[in-house]
Amino acid sequence: MEQLDTITVECADAVGAKATRILIQDNLADLSLNRAIGRLKVFMDPVESVFIFAATLRLGTPAIKLKDFARVEMGSLGRDEVRIELEREVYTVKLLNKLWERYGKENVEQPDKKVIVVKTDPVKEVDALRELVIEERQQEILDRLIDAIALRIIPEGFRVRKHELSTSHVLFVASEDTLKPEWIKKGKDMMDTLRREENA
Structure with missing residues (x-):
């Protein structure tokens, strides 16, 4: 065994x-x-x-967090959004599901396969998103x-x-x-x- x-x-x-x-x-x-x-x-x-x-x-194996495979930053100046740039795409489906659940599909956009934009208060949410657990092995x-x-x-x-x-x-x-x-x-x-x- x-x-x-x-x-x-x-x-x-x-x-x-x-x-x-x-x-x-x-x-x-x-x-x-x-x-x-x-x-x-x-x-x-x-x-x-x-x-x-x-x-x-x-x-x-510890939990996989968003910060482990993506850069999470405030979006464009003057806009209430957080921009996520994926360095690895392996967790994209799980990430999208978690974001849709938390923020609603209408507030999550993916203009590029390596970029996701979340419409939310960036000051409150950018650190929380970095720590978001995507996979709890x-x-x-x-x-x-x-x-x-x-x-x-x-x-x-x-x-x-x-x-x-x-x-x-x-x-x-x-x-x-x-x-x-x-x-x-x-x-x-x-x-x-x-x-x-x-x-x-």
Whole structure:
């Protein structure tokens, strides 16, 4: 499995552990999440009806902001507009969608494929536009990860759930029944162990 350091499935049923491991590997590969996960540990007990999923994350790539690929300046003298000159066009479609959503299509013009003009108060908006997030790669990865865990990996019927999600880790404790405090503690202990192993 590309980039994933370790994956451990702990279960009294060896066949169930192997099947769960394959299920996790396949789903992470299908959603291109292997590189986003450092270490992963699962504990499952079919008798107690508990499933715990803990993983450290390596999301890396920060958000792409408008200032990363364009010059943003006040428009023509005496006009209420901001002029955006694109240095790279790869994000143009996403940028236009964000501008239309924020300012309305009638206030966004593209006189040239590398120039976009936004009719707005330049004093108020020029700095805000420079910081405008166009692509949130970390959030997209987190969304795919939640989809993989919540909809594809956790056993069907395990509707009672508690989870923690950050840019450094993910922890899910799930069951068919009310979650026991010892299960939540076990999940936190698993997470602590993974962090120690990763930092060793």
